[in-house]
Amino acid sequence: MRHPTPGASLHLTQHINSIVINAGDGTHEHPTQAILDMTSLQEKFGYLKGLKVGIIGDISHSRVALSNIHGLKTMGAEVTLCGPSTLIPPFAEDLGVSVNYNVDEVIEWADALNVLRIQRERMGGGLLPSVREYRNLFGITTERLSMHKKEIVIMHPGPMNRGVEIDSSVADSDQAIILDQVLNGVASRMAILYLLLGGKQEEGNS
């Protein structure tokens, strides 16, 4: 079930006996996205424990971020959040992650970056002044990456705003595993549907 309201899937489980798979509930969580992201990282690196992952962008309004944080922390990875301070929840550090507003420092530190979509409706209001300002401070551009000697793995949950939070030249480069994420998305969700809905699963909700 995908729903615009945080808590909607949990709410449904309290009223029906079926298994409910949360396919994203508002600004709360997106567990299957976290599973496919972690699958993709596991394939790429061969391990998650100790892996350093930076999550870049609008954390406050992202269900991908929260599920990634819970999943990665559970698997022993380290997580740093990076984005405009107006788009990082004030109590983010209580989730066991670091916060750093300097994207270059995060790139230096991280093994992989999960770049989140910046929605255009956030621009020009009280949260973000402009696309230009965002790109200058947080955009994952070829120029920015070329300033760092290391090669870093780039992820994005899609859909991408090419030219806003990420350049096409980065998204389509060899260091991006975005298409692996898409492929793993299909496989992960097939597996989740099979295990929870189709097989000899014991009773229970998820």
Place this chain on the structure above:
Amino acid sequence: MKTTKLKKQVVLKGGMILDPINETLKKGDVLIENGRMKSIGEVTPSKSADVIDCSGLIVTHGFCDIHVHFREPGREDKETLDSGSMAALAGGFTRVCVMPNTDPPLDSPESIRYTIDRGEECPIHIHPIGAITKSQDGKELTEMGAMLSEGAVAFSDDGLPVTDTGMMRNALEYATMFDVPIINHAEDLCLKKDGVMHEGKISTQLGLPASPGITESNMVHRDLELTELTGARLHVPHVSSAKSADYIRQMKKSNNKITAEVTPHHLFFTDEDLITYNTDLKVAPPIRTQADQKALIKGVKDGTFDCIATDHAPHTIEEKEGTFDLAPFGMIGLESCFGAVNRVLVKENKLNIIRLIQMLSVNPRKIMGFETDLFTNGNPAELTIFDPNKKWTFKKSDIYSRSHNSPYIGEALIGRIRATIVKGHITALV
């Protein structure tokens, strides 16, 4: 629950009499004759008298709740003055003040008169609080003078803060002529935005839009300063944050025109209880952290808060069973009030029971200018009888409100109302 007319002579026999004015708690009998207080002490009942055994129970002043929403007129599907009265009786309340955010709001002398007339027909005493501004839109003052003549006891745009500081000043200035309390729901709406709960670790985990404690305390501070400026009487409702309590405590030292209330739910619950997205815990101002809860309990103990008020706010099951963002703010609270505050304050935090009863009876009456000396011979009997030690689990069947939006269902409470006497009748809870 059963309501019967008081016999000519009624003797409440063998209970502990708690006098919140003289601060005494001692064994004794109460004689009620023709619905009026006759004597307190040792009473030898006449043959025809109705003798009610009160051994093991406390007999005291009827409780008074100065902050309830009875939804009449306009949302009688949620509550009426009659059904709200039954909820009050079940909670030991003999007198309530109803907030004006009805549909239409109580913003005219005529609507105040309507509520007074309807209240006459109800089994408890009902006093309307008038709106500060017409249509509660914060723009034009209501006819406070005429509304007071018709029976309004205070003014509030409750539910809606008076956001315009100039208008709030005017309201306070104007009210000084009548020496009535102005009650402002303090939440800075610019800071609150679409916040539905307290901003903290829990809201971050739940992914819900939230507002921090200063959303309230900023406006409380503004109102306190305006009270200094105008010399008006200010009553701060449903205080939820530690900082608001600090500001009130500080300002009360030099200004005796300030009073404040705290709700049972801000004392009983913390934001961690919202972890299951229980919409019955969605209230405004929101339930905050354990640190805030502790600060509120401290505020009760040191006298920062004058009274307990429930902010009884009924909503339909259809509205409350929706998702968290769409559910309206508010919970009912009359029936569960005593068992909740007695547990938290008296049993868990060692507050003297006399202090608690003062906060439920004499103090709220003082704020609203009601008769407080209920034990005086000749006054109409307005009493509450309760078992201070009864442990019980609050159930849906304990609710008499027309709505059932209570997060106390399933909670263990201590202390239970046994009977409420008011308007010549006794209502006994079985």
